[in-house]
Amino acid sequence: MLPAAIAAYAQALSVVGNPASIHSQGQNAKRMLEEAREKVAASVGSDPIEVVFTGGGTEAVNLGIKGLYWARAPRPRILVPGGEHHATLDTVEWLGDHDNAIVEWLPVDELGRVDLNALRTSIEVDPASVALVTLLAANNEVGTIQPVKEVAAIAARHGIPVHVDAVSAYGHVPIDFALLRKAGVSALSVSAHKIGGPVGIGALVLSRTANVVPLIHGGGQQRQVRSGTQDVAAAVAFAVAATDAVQNLPDENERLRSLRDQLVAGVSRLVPGAVLNGDSSPDGRLPGNAHFSFPGCEGDSLLFLLDAAGVCVSTGSACQAGIPEPSHVLAAMGRSAGESRGALRITLGRTSSSEDVGALLEALPGAYAQASRAGLADRAPRGASATLA
């Protein structure tokens, strides 16, 4: 968390009062809450009333997707690109298993961008049966930025609402909900911990004209969309982080891009066979994201070896019962299971420095050599591993 957000959080925790109470302490808490809402709204270019605080990005995505789906009943079809975050994947699949939804996966190209023609064709088969379209603003694994406005414009022609999961884009690329709303976006999810705010608070930015059925019922707070006593301290800390992220976005974007380019150039020089996944054009991917497939080794082996050298990276793949699964994002982009096996996501953030990139590049050749030997041993016939290891 940002030190300023921690300080604001700690201070706000000692404020007594439920923002729904009429007495003066309650009204003081309400003032703090509404000021926080204004700041979060400013960070995404929305009106304050459009900001519905949630318990994080996952809840916001659930509310956006299920809420729109239920409000549009009995329309059964949900259109969604392949390679989405699990908050979306599992939500639409749950609706398919439990609530008659027909989930239609839209193809993405080799860079991870949704196919607009496929979207158009899918809608035109029967526009009246589509409940909603949902997509990432930027892919959290490979960093590819989606053509959100174009998607919204296609859906808007048929009055179909669009939900955008902007959790991984928030704070890294500008978000202007007023413009997106005009283009046809109804709801957009963000999360505080991605920008230096606390874990456990996020927001669904919901246009005034969008109808959603709430997930949570109770006291009717927040336009009856999300009941429950509101967490003033978390909202205050979220607002501090949001203001900071937006103020520093142009400079930070530039700084991260240059660090990322240094990282990508270094990795490509040290491991010439490494393939950069996703869009390599300057505006096509998140500024702090580099995602590679390293041939001949497991991403998990590289991850552990780099971790031992003090460098934290991730594979981005789900690990179920200890069995590493190939990335569903790379699979959606048409990559083979072999290419997915050696995938590694290397992300840079606010506290990343040129020295950090240097540390990664120093540790990488040794880690790659060791991971490749382990990869060779894994593929060798039984009994050969002792000689190869």
Ligand SMILES: Cc1ncc(COP(=O)(O)O)c(C=O)c1O
């Ligand atoms: C793209 C995306 N959507 C949703 C989420 C879930 O957000 P939260 O961790 O706040 O529940 C994440 C978190 O990593 C994410 O990257």
